[in-house]
Amino acid sequence: GMPVEQNPPALSLYEGADSGLRCNFSTTMKSVQWFQQNHRGRLITLFYLAQGTKENGRLKSTFNSKERYSTLHIKDAQLEDSGTYFCAAYNYAQGLTFGLGTRVSVFP
Amino acid sequence: EAAVTQSPRNKVAVTGGKVTLSCNQTNNHNNMYWYRQDTGHGLRLIHYSYGAGSTEKGDIPDGYKASRPSQENFSLILELATPSQTSVYFCASGGLDRGTGGAQDTQYFGPGTRLLVL
Numbered sequence: 625g626m627p628v629e630q631n632p633p634a635l636s637l638y639e640g641a642d643s644g645l646r647c648n649f650s651t652t653m654k655s656v657q658w659f660q661q662n663h664r665g666r667l668i669t670l671f672y673l674a675q676g677t678k679e680n681g682r683l684k685s686t687f688n689s690k691e692r693y694s695t696l697h698i699k700d701a702q703l704e705d706s707g708t709y710f711c712a713a714y715n716y717a718q719g720l721t722f723g724l725g726t727r728v729s730v731f732p
Numbered sequence: 733e734a735a736v737t738q739s740p741r742n743k744v745a746v747t748g749g750k751v752t753l754s755c756n757q758t759n760n761h762n763n764m765y766w767y768r769q770d771t772g773h774g775l776r777l778i779h780y781s782y783g784a785g786s787t788e789k790g791d792i793p794d795g796y797k798a799s800r801p802s803q804e805n806f807s808l809i810l811e812l813a814t815p816s817q818t819s820v821y822f823c824a825s826g827g828l829d830r831g832t833g834g835a836q837d838t839q840y841f842g843p844g845t846r847l848l849v850l
Contacts, residue, residue: 655838657838657839659841664843665820665843665844665846666841666843666844667822667841667844668841669838669839669840669841672838710774710775712775712839719777719790720777720839722774722775722776723774724772724773724774725774
Protein backbone atom coordinates (compact mmCIF):
# COMPACT_ATOMS: atom_id res chain seq x y z
CA GLY A 625 0.00 0.00 0.00
CA MET A 626 0.88 3.66 0.00
CA PRO A 627 3.61 4.62 2.46
CA VAL A 628 1.47 7.56 3.61
CA GLU A 629 -2.31 7.23 3.60
CA GLN A 630 -4.20 10.41 4.28
CA ASN A 631 -7.87 10.55 5.26
CA PRO A 632 -10.41 11.77 4.49
CA PRO A 633 -9.79 12.82 0.88
CA ALA A 634 -12.21 15.71 1.36
CA LEU A 635 -13.86 17.39 4.31
CA SER A 636 -16.67 19.94 4.49
CA LEU A 637 -17.11 22.03 7.62
CA TYR A 638 -19.29 24.89 8.78
CA GLU A 639 -17.63 27.85 10.44
CA GLY A 640 -17.06 27.17 14.11
CA ALA A 641 -16.92 23.39 13.74
CA ASP A 642 -14.10 21.17 14.91
CA SER A 643 -12.67 18.32 12.88
CA GLY A 644 -9.62 16.16 12.35
CA LEU A 645 -7.44 14.79 9.61
CA ARG A 646 -5.31 11.68 9.87
CA CYS A 647 -2.28 10.14 8.21
CA ASN A 648 -1.38 6.48 8.61
CA PHE A 649 2.07 5.21 7.76
CA SER A 650 2.95 1.78 6.42
CA THR A 651 6.32 1.85 8.14
CA THR A 652 8.06 3.60 11.00
CA MET A 653 8.65 7.27 10.32
CA LYS A 654 11.13 9.55 12.05
CA SER A 655 9.09 12.72 11.74
CA VAL A 656 6.06 14.27 10.11
CA GLN A 657 5.24 17.66 8.68
CA TRP A 658 1.86 19.17 7.95
CA PHE A 659 1.30 21.72 5.22
CA GLN A 660 -1.61 23.82 4.05
CA GLN A 661 -1.91 24.64 0.38
CA ASN A 662 -3.99 27.74 -0.05
CA HIS A 663 -6.18 28.80 -2.98
CA ARG A 664 -3.18 30.44 -4.64
CA GLY A 665 -1.31 27.13 -4.56
CA ARG A 666 1.20 28.25 -1.97
CA LEU A 667 2.45 25.56 0.43
CA ILE A 668 2.61 26.76 4.00
CA THR A 669 4.43 24.77 6.66
CA LEU A 670 2.15 24.23 9.67
CA PHE A 671 3.95 21.78 11.91
CA TYR A 672 7.05 19.70 12.19
CA LEU A 673 6.91 16.88 14.77
CA ALA A 674 9.42 14.23 15.75
CA GLN A 675 7.11 13.08 18.56
CA GLY A 676 4.22 14.16 20.72
CA THR A 677 1.83 17.04 20.21
CA LYS A 678 2.14 20.64 19.10
CA GLU A 679 -0.41 23.42 19.08
CA ASN A 680 -0.55 26.66 17.15
CA GLY A 681 -3.67 28.75 17.59
CA ARG A 682 -6.64 26.69 16.49
CA LEU A 683 -4.51 23.89 15.06
CA LYS A 684 -3.13 20.94 16.95
CA SER A 685 -1.08 18.05 15.63
CA THR A 686 -0.01 14.75 17.15
CA PHE A 687 2.55 12.25 15.93
CA ASN A 688 2.80 8.70 17.26
CA SER A 689 5.75 7.00 15.62
CA LYS A 690 5.16 3.67 17.36
CA GLU A 691 1.51 3.48 16.30
CA ARG A 692 2.39 4.88 12.86
CA TYR A 693 -0.02 7.77 12.58
CA SER A 694 -0.32 11.51 12.82
CA THR A 695 -3.35 13.74 13.20
CA LEU A 696 -4.16 17.37 12.54
CA HIS A 697 -7.07 18.87 14.45
CA ILE A 698 -8.81 22.07 13.40
CA LYS A 699 -10.77 23.84 16.11
CA ASP A 700 -13.40 26.52 15.47
CA ALA A 701 -12.97 26.34 11.69
CA GLN A 702 -12.76 29.64 9.82
CA LEU A 703 -13.21 30.42 6.14
CA GLU A 704 -9.47 30.97 5.74
CA ASP A 705 -8.85 27.37 6.83
CA SER A 706 -10.12 26.20 3.45
CA GLY A 707 -7.47 24.58 1.34
CA THR A 708 -5.71 21.29 0.87
CA TYR A 709 -3.79 19.86 3.79
CA PHE A 710 -0.85 17.54 3.24
CA CYS A 711 1.07 15.43 5.64
CA ALA A 712 4.60 14.39 4.75
CA ALA A 713 6.51 11.79 6.71
CA TYR A 714 10.25 11.20 6.77
CA ASN A 715 12.46 8.20 7.32
CA TYR A 716 16.04 7.58 6.32
CA ALA A 717 15.20 4.86 3.82
CA GLN A 718 12.52 6.68 1.84
CA GLY A 719 13.20 10.31 2.55
CA LEU A 720 10.18 12.59 2.69
CA THR A 721 6.93 11.03 1.41
CA PHE A 722 3.77 13.06 0.94
CA GLY A 723 0.17 11.96 1.38
CA LEU A 724 -2.32 12.79 -1.36
CA GLY A 725 -3.93 15.52 0.70
CA THR A 726 -7.26 16.37 2.28
CA ARG A 727 -9.31 19.08 0.59
CA VAL A 728 -10.97 21.11 3.35
CA SER A 729 -13.90 23.39 2.54
CA VAL A 730 -15.26 25.67 5.23
CA PHE A 731 -18.74 27.13 4.67
CA PRO A 732 -20.36 30.12 6.41
CA GLU B 733 10.61 31.97 8.37
CA ALA B 734 12.73 30.63 5.53
CA ALA B 735 12.62 32.52 2.25
CA VAL B 736 12.46 30.47 -0.93
CA THR B 737 11.70 32.15 -4.23
CA GLN B 738 11.07 30.66 -7.65
CA SER B 739 11.13 32.08 -11.16
CA PRO B 740 9.31 32.21 -13.41
CA ARG B 741 5.98 31.84 -11.62
CA ASN B 742 4.25 30.87 -14.86
CA LYS B 743 5.71 29.49 -18.07
CA VAL B 744 4.32 28.35 -21.40
CA ALA B 745 6.71 26.25 -23.46
CA VAL B 746 6.53 24.35 -26.73
CA THR B 747 7.19 20.65 -27.10
CA GLY B 748 10.88 20.05 -27.67
CA GLY B 749 11.94 23.36 -26.23
CA LYS B 750 14.30 23.89 -23.32
CA VAL B 751 12.90 25.12 -20.02
CA THR B 752 14.85 26.24 -16.97
CA LEU B 753 13.15 26.74 -13.63
CA SER B 754 15.12 28.67 -11.02
CA CYS B 755 15.01 28.57 -7.26
CA ASN B 756 16.77 30.78 -4.74
CA GLN B 757 16.90 30.43 -0.97
CA THR B 758 18.33 32.86 1.55
CA ASN B 759 18.39 30.56 4.58
CA ASN B 760 21.81 29.05 4.06
CA HIS B 761 20.19 25.60 3.99
CA ASN B 762 22.36 22.81 2.67
CA ASN B 763 19.58 20.80 1.08
CA MET B 764 17.35 21.84 -1.79
CA TYR B 765 14.61 19.91 -3.58
CA TRP B 766 12.48 20.00 -6.70
CA TYR B 767 8.99 18.47 -6.67
CA ARG B 768 6.14 18.35 -9.10
CA GLN B 769 2.53 18.29 -8.01
CA ASP B 770 -0.15 16.55 -10.07
CA THR B 771 -3.72 15.61 -9.23
CA GLY B 772 -3.86 12.08 -7.87
CA HIS B 773 -0.13 11.89 -7.25
CA GLY B 774 0.48 14.46 -4.58
CA LEU B 775 4.02 15.80 -4.49
CA ARG B 776 6.77 13.75 -6.10
CA LEU B 777 10.48 14.33 -5.75
CA ILE B 778 12.38 14.94 -9.00
CA HIS B 779 15.90 15.95 -7.93
CA TYR B 780 17.56 17.15 -4.77
CA SER B 781 20.90 18.47 -3.65
CA TYR B 782 23.01 18.28 -0.52
CA GLY B 783 25.00 21.41 -1.31
CA ALA B 784 26.74 23.40 -4.01
CA GLY B 785 27.94 21.16 -6.80
CA SER B 786 25.79 18.21 -5.71
CA THR B 787 22.71 16.85 -7.46
CA GLU B 788 20.90 13.59 -6.72
CA LYS B 789 18.07 11.78 -8.47
CA GLY B 790 14.74 11.64 -6.70
CA ASP B 791 11.76 9.40 -7.43
CA ILE B 792 10.94 10.65 -10.95
CA PRO B 793 14.14 12.11 -12.49
CA ASP B 794 13.60 11.01 -16.12
CA GLY B 795 13.39 13.96 -18.49
CA TYR B 796 14.86 16.38 -15.96
CA LYS B 797 18.31 17.65 -15.05
CA ALA B 798 19.30 19.74 -12.07
CA SER B 799 22.07 22.18 -11.33
CA ARG B 800 23.30 23.55 -7.99
CA PRO B 801 25.91 26.19 -8.80
CA SER B 802 25.84 27.74 -5.35
CA GLN B 803 24.39 27.29 -1.87
CA GLU B 804 21.56 29.68 -2.75
CA ASN B 805 20.53 28.51 -6.23
CA PHE B 806 19.08 25.27 -7.53
CA SER B 807 17.76 24.96 -11.09
CA LEU B 808 15.57 22.37 -12.75
CA ILE B 809 16.20 21.91 -16.47
CA LEU B 810 13.93 20.33 -19.05
CA GLU B 811 16.16 19.88 -22.11
CA LEU B 812 13.33 18.66 -24.36
CA ALA B 813 10.00 19.61 -22.82
CA THR B 814 7.02 17.31 -23.37
CA PRO B 815 3.28 17.85 -22.66
CA SER B 816 3.50 15.22 -19.89
CA GLN B 817 5.71 17.67 -18.01
CA THR B 818 2.88 20.14 -17.70
CA SER B 819 2.57 20.52 -13.95
CA VAL B 820 3.15 22.74 -10.95
CA TYR B 821 6.74 22.63 -9.74
CA PHE B 822 7.79 23.38 -6.18
CA CYS B 823 11.25 24.07 -4.91
CA ALA B 824 12.10 23.60 -1.26
CA SER B 825 15.09 24.13 0.97
CA GLY B 826 15.81 22.26 4.15
CA GLY B 827 18.28 21.99 6.93
CA LEU B 828 18.84 22.33 10.63
CA ASP B 829 16.28 24.70 12.06
CA ARG B 830 17.52 25.61 15.49
CA GLY B 831 14.69 28.07 16.05
CA THR B 832 11.91 25.51 15.94
CA GLY B 833 13.98 22.53 16.99
CA GLY B 834 13.54 20.98 13.58
CA ALA B 835 16.00 18.68 11.97
CA GLN B 836 17.53 18.01 8.60
CA ASP B 837 14.17 16.88 7.27
CA THR B 838 12.30 20.16 7.78
CA GLN B 839 11.55 21.74 4.44
CA TYR B 840 10.39 25.20 3.41
CA PHE B 841 8.66 25.60 0.09
CA GLY B 842 8.71 28.23 -2.61
CA PRO B 843 5.50 29.56 -4.15
CA GLY B 844 5.52 27.17 -7.10
CA THR B 845 5.86 27.50 -10.88
CA ARG B 846 3.03 26.61 -13.24
CA LEU B 847 4.42 25.10 -16.42
CA LEU B 848 2.31 24.43 -19.50
CA VAL B 849 3.93 22.53 -22.36
CA LEU B 850 2.00 22.77 -25.61
